[in-house]
Structure formats: structure tokens, C-alpha cells
Amino acid sequence: MSVVVGQAPLLIKVHPLDNVAIVANDGGLPAGTTLPGGLALVEAVPQGHKVALVDFAPGDAVMRYNVVVGYAAQALPRGSWVNERVTTMPTAPELDDKLPIATRKGEALPPLEGYTFEGYRNADGTVGTRNILAISTTVQCVQGVVEHAVRRIREEMLPRYPNVDDVVGIEHTYGCGVAIDAPGAAVPIRTLHNISRNPNFGGTTMVVSLGCEKLQPDRLLAPRAIPIRAGEGMPGADAVETIVLQDEANVGFQSMIDSIMQTAERHLQKLNARKRETCPISDLVVGVQCGGSDAFSGVTANPALGFAVDLLVRGGAAVMFSENTEVRDGIDQLTARAATPEVAEALVREMAWYDAYLERGRADRSANTTPGNKKGGLSNIVEKAMGSIVKSGTTPITGVLSPGDRLAQKGLIFAATPASDFICGTLQLAAGMTLHVFTTGRGTPYGLAQVPVVKVATRSDLARRWHDLMDVNAGRIATGEATIEDVGWELFHLMLDVASGRKQTCAEKLKLHNALALFNPGPVT
Known part of the structure; x- marks a missing residue:
């Protein structure tokens, strides 16, 4: 452990009834350190x-967050290190009629007016x-061809269309070799269907198909036997164009590329005619997520994000939080915050479905907590869950989305997803x-x-070391340099600037992005 010399010992205790606190000092604290109040580290x-x-x-x-996050597995004297090796994990709350249902009314927050952004309607x-x-795809087989075409479109054509931000391939590992009609297959198909209609794509749909795959273009674009949720009409037929690589007209690789580029040119012309216009913040759809979490997540970045989420909801926006296993242990908190009993029932339904999904795989929620989470001070999924939920703010939960569903309402929404960063991001993208x-x-x-992805660091040390990857440093909250409200407002204004195109995020500037990852609970044949 590398101790930073000269720092006064600093502990963070979340709630007055907590019987543990976390060390905030960079590098930690050595044995024998006298803490505020006279307690010495053993x-x-x-x-x-x-x-x-x-x-x-x-x-x-x-007790942390005034919640039981574990039980001592052995005698632990005051001043000792409390971690996953010396504690056991609590059981999850039962999904039964003892859960509080829409009981936490809270104080109504006033509407937030006068804030806008510049968007594409x-x-x-x-x-x-x-x-x-x-450029959407029906099957992984076409990925190499689409990647080649995207590279050429970006280099040769995009400079002629300055109002178009980028060209991207919606590539994935689905489409064939799968049980296309099996239970669970609806999830990846619906996800791809809705991703193709994300508002950032301007209402034009361009699809590349191989030709022989199970997921045929008509199934992707108008999936039969796949429930289409409220607000999920298809774009007009004239807005959809499909290139099938196995068509006889495509003679050789270059012919395939030419077909894709010719179709892309027509779509680029339409997109280039679009202009930003002033829109109320109620037109924003924001997804929030945490990954690579540590013990500071629940006391700096996530509370600040929760404050910003409240601002967005007060302005009429739609905000999604997710990650089933990272809220499962706080299901009683969520059902209490549900706006209606029906929303609470939907929360319970999604948690029960995911419990059964994990049970089929002979896994449980404890598998969620990574070695990095534990190294960062999170002993188990219960402690992680308490810090994760904080980023949803304080407003009532007004809706619940199943995996792959498209959003059709405003307010604070729970979008049920796995906790994987990549799968969660993909499903939130599908939701709009x-x-x-x-x-x-x-x-x-x-x-x-x-x-665009705005990245928020929980610790100042991370923000310093990754200065060109982090957009906001919430670690200042831990050291008293800023309050939760200060960072929350900073984040809120940054979101409006990024949404308007006035600023780019660090990831955008560096062209850093992850591959999309579909959630496929169905069998592979």
C-alpha cells in the first residue's frame, strides 16, 4: 500500500447510525494512525x-447507508479493516407481499423551467x-464488409456532409445459429429492432443482410411474434433500405461495397439537410450507469448524478437507471418509491424474472461483485447495490421497461438490464x-x-491520472472542495452542452467506443 505522506486522516461516514466508515485518503492509512475522535487503526x-x-x-x-451490508464473520475490534474476508453477505429481500408498495410519497419537487438544449427533431x-x-445489420456474418464500408464512407464521403456527425455500423454477434423462435429470442430481436430507430439516427433506416440468415430483414424490421410496445411504430417504408449481399446483383466484394456506399449517399443527403433547433429538456432521454465501481461511488459520483437526475426529471425529461443485480438488494426501496402499485408490481416482476434467469445458470447475485470492486472497498453486492441506487435520485419511479423495450413515457424509469456495462448500454440505447x-x-x-457518454470519476486521484478520459471529477466531494449539489449542477450543465453539440465528451474526442453487446437469454443452436 502506497501511503501519501502529509495528509490528515479523513474518514467518510454516510449515516449517523453507521458503525463503519471508509478511508478517503489517497493510498489509504497505515496501522497506528489516530483517526478523528481518537480511534487508532489496528x-x-x-x-x-x-x-x-x-x-x-x-x-x-x-451498517453502511443505515443498511445492513454484511455480518461480522469473526470478532473485529474497533479500528480494524472490515472487508469481504471477515464478513458474510445478507440474504436478498423476498419478492413477496411484505414489500412496501408505493408508500414513499416524499416532498414534491417544483418543476424546473427555462432550460433548453439544441437538438435534432x-x-x-x-x-x-x-x-x-x-447501418444496421441482421447477422454477424456481414460485419467485416460493413466495417470496410463504414471506414470508406467516413473517409471519402462524410467530409462532403458537414452536418452529419458520424457513420456507425450496428454490428453484433446474433442473427444465425440461434433458436430464433425460442423463449427469450424476443429480447435480442426487439433490441436490434429498436436500436435501428434510435433518435440519434434521424429516422432513416439502412440495413445490410447476408441473405440466408435466420434473422431475415423483414423479421428485424417488423418482427412477428415479438411484442411491439407502446410508441413503437415503424418508420415509413420509404425510410428503410436493405442491401442483401447474396443478391445476384452483387458480383464480388467491391460490388457489395459500392451498393452500401450508394445507399449511404442517399441517407447522408437527407441527414445533412437537418439542423439543430432549440428544444426543452423534456425532449432528452438520458441513461445512467455505473461501472468499475468503488466505495466512493455511493458517496461522490452517484449522489451527484442523482441530484442531476432529479433536475432532469423536474424538467420533464426521461431518465433511465438499470442493472438488475445492482438494485436487487434494495428492491424494497424501489417498490416504496414506485409512483403506483402497478409500477411496483412491474419492478417485482423484472426482479423475479432475473432471479429465475440466474438460477437456471446456477449463479447468484454475489457473482456480480468484481475483484476491482472489492479492491475499491465494496465487500459484496449488497454494499454495491446501496451505492448504485443513489444515482437514481429521489423522485418517484414512473415506469418499468423489460429488456429491449422502447421508452414511451417521461420521468424516472427503471430499464431492466443485466449489470454488464456493455449489455446495459446496448439495452438503454434500444430504449431510445x-x-x-x-x-x-x-x-x-x-x-x-x-x-455521447459523459464519464464521472468518483475519486480525485482517478480524475488526475485519467485526466483526458474523465469529464467530471466528483472526488472533490470527498475532500470537501465541492458539495453534492455543486457537482450535480456542474454535471447537469455539462449534459446540456454535450446534448447541444457545444462540447464533446472525452470519449468522443478520442473516438473511443465499445462494441454493442446483445442480451440473449435464449439458446444457441
Whole structure:
């Protein structure tokens, strides 16, 4: 452990009833350090890790966020290091009639008026934050051809269309070799269907197919036996164009590329005619997520993001939070915040579905917590969940989306997704997300080509080291240099600037993005 010399010991205790606190000092604190209040460390404690503020007997509850995040597996004296090796994990709340249902009314927040952004308005009423040509695909087999075509379009054609931000391929590993009609197959098909209609793509749909795949273009664009949710009409037929590589007209590789580029030119012409216009913030669709989390996530970045989420919801925007396993242990908090009993029932339904999904795979929620999470001070998924939920803010939850669904309402929405950064981002993209906010404590270069991703660092040390990858430093909250409200407002204004195209995120500037990752709970044949 590398200790930073000269720093006064600094602990963060979230709630007055907590019996542990985390070390905020860069590099942690060595054994023997006298803490505020006179408590001495009996062993070295790394940054972000918990210190026992009381003497624990075996079986005593470990309290953080005023929630039981574990039980002492052995006697732990005051000043000792509390981590996953010396604690056991609580059981998850039962999904039964004992859960509080729409009980937390809270104080109504006043509407937030007068804030706008410059967006691209679409014919269906949605608004994009970027103006992108997207080339959808029906099957992974065409990926190499599409990548080649995208590279040439970007280099040879895009400079002639200055109002178009980029061209991207919607590539994936689905489409063939799968049980296309099996239970669960609806999820990836619906996801791809809705991604092709993301508001950042301007209402034009361009698809590349191989020809012999199971997921045929008509199935992708108008999927039979796939429930189409409210607000999910297809674009006009004249807005959809499909290139089939196996068509006899395509003689050789160059012919395929020419077909794609000729079609792309027509779409680029339409997109280039679009202009940004002033839109109310109620037209924003924001997805929030955390990854590479640490113990600071729940006390700096996520609370600040939660404050910004409240501002957006007060302005009438739609905001999605997700990650089933990262909210499962706080399901009672979520059902209590549900705007109606029906929303609470939908939350329980999604959690029960995912519990059964994990059980089929002989896994449980404890598998979520990564080595990096634990190194950053998160002992288990319960502690991680408490910090994760904070980024949803305080407003009532007004809706629930199943995986792959498209958003059709405003307010705070729970979009049910796995906790994987890449799968969660892909599903939020399918739901209609036009701006993404991602908090991280351990650090990740995560980005998406289809929407701008604002990255928020939980620690000042990460923000300093990754100065050209992090957009906001929430670590200033831990050291008292800024308040949660300060960083929340900073993040809110940055989101409006990024949505308007006035600023680019670090990931955008560096052209950093991850591949999309479909959630396919169905079998592969």
C-alpha cells in the first residue's frame, strides 16, 4: 500500500447510525494512525475500505447507508479493516407481499423551467443529440464488409456532409445459429429492432443482410411474434433500405461495397439537410450507469448524478437507471418509491424474472461483485447495490421497461438490464437513450459510438491520472472542495452542452467506443 505522506486522516461516514466508515485518503492509512475522535487503526486500511467504529462480535450487523451490508464473520475490534474476508453477505429481500408498495410519497419537487438544449427533431416527435448515419445489420456474418464500408464512407464521403456527425455500423454477434423462435429470442430481436430507430439516427433506416440468415430483414424490421410496445411504430417504408449481399446483383466484394456506399449517399443527403433547433429538456432521454465501481461511488459520483437526475426529471425529461443485480438488494426501496402499485408490481416482476434467469445458470447475485470492486472497498453486492441506487435520485419511479423495450413515457424509469456495462448500454440505447452518463471509481475507457457518454470519476486521484478520459471529477466531494449539489449542477450543465453539440465528451474526442453487446437469454443452436 502506497501511503501519501502529509495528509490528515479523513474518514467518510454516510449515516449517523453507521458503525463503519471508509478511508478517503489517497493510498489509504497505515496501522497506528489516530483517526478523528481518537480511534487508532489496528491495521493498515486501503483507500475506500471500511474501518470498524465499534467492536464487532461474530454475527453483528455491519451498517453502511443505515443498511445492513454484511455480518461480522469473526470478532473485529474497533479500528480494524472490515472487508469481504471477515464478513458474510445478507440474504436478498423476498419478492413477496411484505414489500412496501408505493408508500414513499416524499416532498414534491417544483418543476424546473427555462432550460433548453439544441437538438435534432425527428418526424416521430423524438429528438436526437447527434446526427448519425447508422447501418444496421441482421447477422454477424456481414460485419467485416460493413466495417470496410463504414471506414470508406467516413473517409471519402462524410467530409462532403458537414452536418452529419458520424457513420456507425450496428454490428453484433446474433442473427444465425440461434433458436430464433425460442423463449427469450424476443429480447435480442426487439433490441436490434429498436436500436435501428434510435433518435440519434434521424429516422432513416439502412440495413445490410447476408441473405440466408435466420434473422431475415423483414423479421428485424417488423418482427412477428415479438411484442411491439407502446410508441413503437415503424418508420415509413420509404425510410428503410436493405442491401442483401447474396443478391445476384452483387458480383464480388467491391460490388457489395459500392451498393452500401450508394445507399449511404442517399441517407447522408437527407441527414445533412437537418439542423439543430432549440428544444426543452423534456425532449432528452438520458441513461445512467455505473461501472468499475468503488466505495466512493455511493458517496461522490452517484449522489451527484442523482441530484442531476432529479433536475432532469423536474424538467420533464426521461431518465433511465438499470442493472438488475445492482438494485436487487434494495428492491424494497424501489417498490416504496414506485409512483403506483402497478409500477411496483412491474419492478417485482423484472426482479423475479432475473432471479429465475440466474438460477437456471446456477449463479447468484454475489457473482456480480468484481475483484476491482472489492479492491475499491465494496465487500459484496449488497454494499454495491446501496451505492448504485443513489444515482437514481429521489423522485418517484414512473415506469418499468423489460429488456429491449422502447421508452414511451417521461420521468424516472427503471430499464431492466443485466449489470454488464456493455449489455446495459446496448439495452438503454434500444430504449431510445440519446445521452449516457457513466460513473466510475476504478476507471474504464467505456464509450458508445451511437450516443455521447459523459464519464464521472468518483475519486480525485482517478480524475488526475485519467485526466483526458474523465469529464467530471466528483472526488472533490470527498475532500470537501465541492458539495453534492455543486457537482450535480456542474454535471447537469455539462449534459446540456454535450446534448447541444457545444462540447464533446472525452470519449468522443478520442473516438473511443465499445462494441454493442446483445442480451440473449435464449439458446444457441
